[in-house]
Amino acid sequence: MKILFVTSEAYPFIKTGGLGDVCGALPVALRKRGIDARLLLPAYPAAMSRARLTGETIPMGNILGVGETRLLGAFEPESGCPVWLVDCPPMFERSGGPYMMYPGQDWPDNFYRFGLLSKVAATIGTAGHLMDWRPDVIHCHDWQTGFVPAYLRAWGVSDPPVVFTIHNLHYMGLFGQDVLKLLGLPESMWNLYGLAHHGLVSALKAGIQYSRIVTTVSPTYAWEICTPLGGLGLDVFLRERGDDIRGILNGIDPVVWNPENDPYIVAPIDPESPEQGKALNKAEVQRSMGLDMDPDRPLFGLISRLVDQKGIDFLLGAVHHLVAQGGSLAVLGAGEPWLEAGLNQAAASYPGKVSIHVGYSEELAHRIEAGADFLLVPSRFEPCGLTQLYALRYGTVPIVRNTGGLADSVVPITHKTGGTGIVFDHALTDALEWAIDQAISLYSDKSRLHDIRKRGMACDFSWDASAKDYIRIYESLVTEPSGT
Structure with a gap:
């Protein structure tokens, strides 16, 4: 089974928090279980410096009018996990963080930057001939990838199915209505049951509304976001998804976080006598x-x-x-x-x-x-x-x-x-x-x-149990009749 992981960060390429840890570790855990999981990530300078490029380059053209875009084949040197870097220098070749110019100030064109990432992902999903590889499932993470299922819906495409994981509901990816035209999404999506949220476009809501399955990173959080207190106005739409909302507890990488041989610490810690x-x-x-x-x-x-x-x-x-x-x-x-x-x-x-x-x-x-x-x-x-x-x-x-x-x-x-x-x-x-x-x-x-x-x-908080839960979700989607 082929899974395309679409994310704005993944350790060790780039990381600002738990999203980076999860998207760095989960694909590796899946690959150990026979899943052909591959990452799609913006070609930030930090990611370019840490990736091992294969030399494979796929031109994508100027698909959003923000600059020529190409896919760069690469892999992570330690795990060998394959990575496709979305290379568009006007969007991603910048100093500062992946989301902000400086603390408290987002890049004003983030809708373009992550809209581009999303459109590339959707294109890979529908045009596997680009790289002789087409995913069976696209797994998207947080608002930065919420437009992926929106593009697929706009194109009238039901396969591949999309799993959308909410790592933090509070970050909704909110932009003015005018971004729909700029991103090439139809105005018909501007409605209560589309991606409109309190007078703005929400990329996170797009992921919720147009994906096949919505997951969160713990069972209790899955319940919390379906309540008025925790749902921030999106709870009604989440509750309507019913059993399509799943909570799967995150794991950790037991190799990176190993107290018995961690290269960053000054002495090993024995689990029997710590x-x-x-x-x-x-x-x-x-x-x-x-x-x-x-x-x-x-x-x-x-x-x-x-x-x-x-x-x-x-x-x-x-x-x-x-x-x-x-x-x-x-x-x-x-x-x-x-x-x-x-x-x-x-x-x-x-x-x-x-x-x-x-x-x-x-x-x-x-x-x-x-x-x-x-x-x-x-x-x-x-x-x-x-x-x-x-x-x-x-x-x-x-x-x-x-x-x-x-x-x-x-x-x-x-x-x-x-x-x-x-x-x-x-x-x-x-x-x-x-x-x-x-x-x-x-x-x-x-x-x-x-x-x-x-x-x-x-305690065992490795990705073993969680990876199996995700595989069960992927398998259920692949075996469903197309369009359900």
């Missing part, structure tokens, strides 16, 4: 981030985009309490300037106790996962979350809010099984402070902490 490895990695985080070298002070880590969704304001309110209770805090992330400023101020107010690295570092992310005693994930909502899965694998106890994929992946330590993490219910600073108190108490009970760490490290 204390020594944890202590050595904790000391390295303390040293490298300018924290007090105190092995008895519990270290709380946070690795996150610094945005409202992630509950960073709860953490700002709880920093004084965390330090007063004897903890220290290591933060890695970037995002909204006021949250960055608040965390920088906390670091200045509590030298040696609080440290922040603004930006992203893959190496430091691995080191904090390995060295922290507790990982904070205080999200207001969280479709899946991957940092808590990495934490469990590295013997770090996650502290999470009871929402989305966090609820699906972390068992409260109050559970009869003994649990794997600390779970709090309310999106409030007081609730986070309660969870911090639970962590401080747990840290003093070394025997119980040891057992919880071992249970977390024994």
Whole structure:
């Protein structure tokens, strides 16, 4: 079976968050199970530098009027996963991030950039002779690929079927109505049951309305987005899809995230006896981030985009309490300037106790996962979350809010099984402070902490089960009569 993965990011080519991790790991997991999965990705400078080009080039012409476009054949050197890079220099050969000119400011022509990606994907789906390869299913990810099924619908094409995965409903890809003409989509799609959303075109809604199956990245999030509170006005359309909405918990790459041979950390962590490895990695985080070298002070880590969704304001309110209770805090992330400023101020107010690295570092992310005693994930909502899965694998106890994929992946330590993490219910600073108190108490009970760490490290969050779930979806679509 042939699956075309269409995405705006995929590790290690380019990554801004969990979408990149998922789209880097899932195709590889599928290929290990005999699925011919191939990536379609914009030819950003970062992607071009990391891909191994095969020399195969397929001209696509100026299909959106934004510049000559071609497909460049490539593969990922480590896994060998095949990749097609959409090369259109006016659209993708830019400095800055894949979505923004600078923090808080999107590229104004993102509708063109990801419309182009989508139209190329739809063209591959209907014109396999381009590369002597035609997908049986197109698997699209988030709003940046939502126009793929819209193009297929506009062309009157029912095959290949499209699976559309929502990684975060809050990012809807909203643009003015005029983009329909610019992208070559019919005005007839401008309606309540098309891609109109509160007077704007929503690329995400296009994916919801025109794909065959909609998946989300955890079962609880699939339920949440079908409610008025979680659905942001799209819940009525999601509920109408009924059984076409599926929730499949994300996995992690057990090779990239392996505490026993991770090249980024200073000492391996033994799943049967994690204390020594944890202590050595904790000391390295303390040293490298300018924290007090105190092995008895519990270290709380946070690795996150610094945005409202992630509950960073709860953490700002709880920093004084965390330090007063004897903890220290290591933060890695970037995002909204006021949250960055608040965390920088906390670091200045509590030298040696609080440290922040603004930006992203893959190496430091691995080191904090390995060295922290507790990982904070205080999200207001969280479709899946991957940092808590990495934490469990590295013997770090996650502290999470009871929402989305966090609820699906972390068992409260109050559970009869003994649990794997600390779970709090309310999106409030007081609730986070309660969870911090639970962590401080747990840290003093070394025997119980040891057992919880071992249970977390024994959890299997590899892509094995999730990949099988996706394969079942693909197989059901391929065996359905055309046009259903």
